[in-house]
Amino acid sequence: MLSDWMYIGIFMLLSVFLPAVAIVIAGILGPKKPSPIKNSTYECGIETVGETWVQFKAQYYVYALVFLVFDVETIFLYPWALAYNQQTFFMVTEAILFILILLGGLIYAIRKGVLEWQ
């Protein structure tokens, strides 16, 4: 199995290396004429006003949290799904209980209205 991961490692290195090479080539081929106007930040064609910070809504954080909870839930479910064919009915019921508990959490979140986009 280590050879599997060795292959993935090589693949990863190559898939970073080849686009990097392409970008370097394009950097060599292209003209380089920086000017103050070209280098200024883009803001619908007018000059920038104020410092660069954004009003960050707490909504994004809620989405990330709910995503995290469901991600971890699915991680628990993958080994169970792998062993599905060797399990008894009782074991399957237990996993269904697991999913039901979290489905309840999701419905609570929906009813509370935290998953709406304001």
Next chain:
Amino acid sequence: MPNFWSDPFGFLIQWFNNLLLGWGLPGGTVQFIAYVVGAFILVAGSLFFCLLLIWAERKIGGRVQDRLGPNRVGPFGLVQAVADMLKIFTKEFVTPDGVDKVVYNLAPIMSVAAVILLWAVIPFTITFYGNDLNVGVLYLVAVGGLADLSIVMAGWSSNNKFALLGAFRAVAQLISYEVPLVISLLLPVMLSGSMKLNEIVRAQDVPFIVTAPIAAAIFFISSIAENGRAPFDLMEAESEIVAGFNVEYSGLKFGFFFVGDFLHAFTIAMLFSVLFLGGWRGPGADQIPILGFVYMMIKTSIMYFLGLLVRFSLPRFRIDQMMNINWKMLTPIALGAVMATAFVDKATANVLATTTPVLGVILRTLILLVTNGMVLWVASDLMGSVLTRKERRVVALEARPVARPEPPAAPIEPTEGEVS
């Protein structure tokens, strides 16, 4: 030594290995060099294949929209993508002030790498695949998750409020749609008993799109949303936040975001055909591996064409509609499908074991189809009432203007500066 005509890939691999062994290199080094060459071919091949994909997309898009698409450069405009690539290669890299050099340059590379890495585990034929990773399905989702990190890097390093805002909305969309994607992938793993992609293909005597249609539909929709194509293309909507997170990128760096986008669309089609349509399976694919490759390409092309049709026909969703669809529709339906399939399959397993194998397979397929239909029916019932009820309540609570008994206070004077 496999026959060249029936298995060209296997033949070439064997020939190359024998060549290296004949030069007297030890076995480990031979394997290493074979890996490097194989990976290089896949990576470079996928990047160059993208040129064909760009042409196909523009041509088909043109036809769908009742116009011709590129037809000047080369026969049928085939060389158009090459001309575009040449142009992009020679454009200047306009780097704005104040960007974080390392992160800014790393973002497009990571965006493309996240897509190319998916090709490492896809089985093209019964013998030709990158490597059959033990946890192939989870690997797919994990690598897909790297893409949203690259978007955050791109948005943040551009030193531009609009890029940052666009990046946040894009990442919110991507992580939301990853949930039904991961859940729907539980079903092929459950039905085939393995996370290896080749095993999943082998287990599809009946393609999983028949026994788990809900999972297939949810996977397809979530993948389109993960890719950022229409109707989920808020990320690159030009009318919204002026081209979003990649607004400060020019030349090939912008080109790489694009290449990643197009390649991801094709990779989604390939993954769908591997996971749900049976990959390289077809009549005679076991004995003649090259036929498996042909079947796989046919199935992938059909799914890619479907994806393109969806892209060019449907209007864009608003961001709140997108989030509603994801959290209120796709996730509960996905969870419900997993639960229902697990329950029904186990409950009827004992009964089905007593029948003959062929009849057992047919009955199981029918039972699972019926289960999926019931889940969909129950879900649409519940969802319909939940979604519309919510909207109606909001409208009813809004304060509505009431007719006033007295006349309005005073006529409105024009201000000093206004011309009357």
Next chain:
Amino acid sequence: MILQILFIIIAVVTLVSAIFVVTAHKLMHAALWLVLALFGVAVLFAFLEASFFAVVQVLVYIGAIAILVIFAVMLTRRVMDDSGPQLIKGWWVALVGVGALFVGLLAALGTWVGFQAGPGPSPDPALLTQLGSDLVDPTKYAIPFEVASILLLAALVGAIYIAADKKGGKE
């Protein structure tokens, strides 16, 4: 031999990026170094041929928790600012203390005779299936499995409560 060199490289990368997480000037850089450190840990899992954990590490830590950390970083207002050098005045005291702890741990591990220098035998791929069966086996880990789901539910409800509170406060 090759594996040894690769392992040392990966370990050094992980440790160096962990150091940079703490000493980076800009908050966003610290978050990105954290991503690199987590990725190094995933590669270490792959070295041990624990494929499932390597993939789960990337999926959960880098795909979810790193994004969460980056969002949390963005919630602070002055995220673009350079916070200056992050070392406090008496940092060498902490270094001595940590060094002593490290030496002590090494000495304690030196008395253990259970481990070897190279990678161990490849784990059986069927172990993952066994884990799946054991997770729901009533005699093995079924109760912790269900408790884990309740724990996740508690986390979800807590997050919703805090977020709804915040939104109510903002309005």
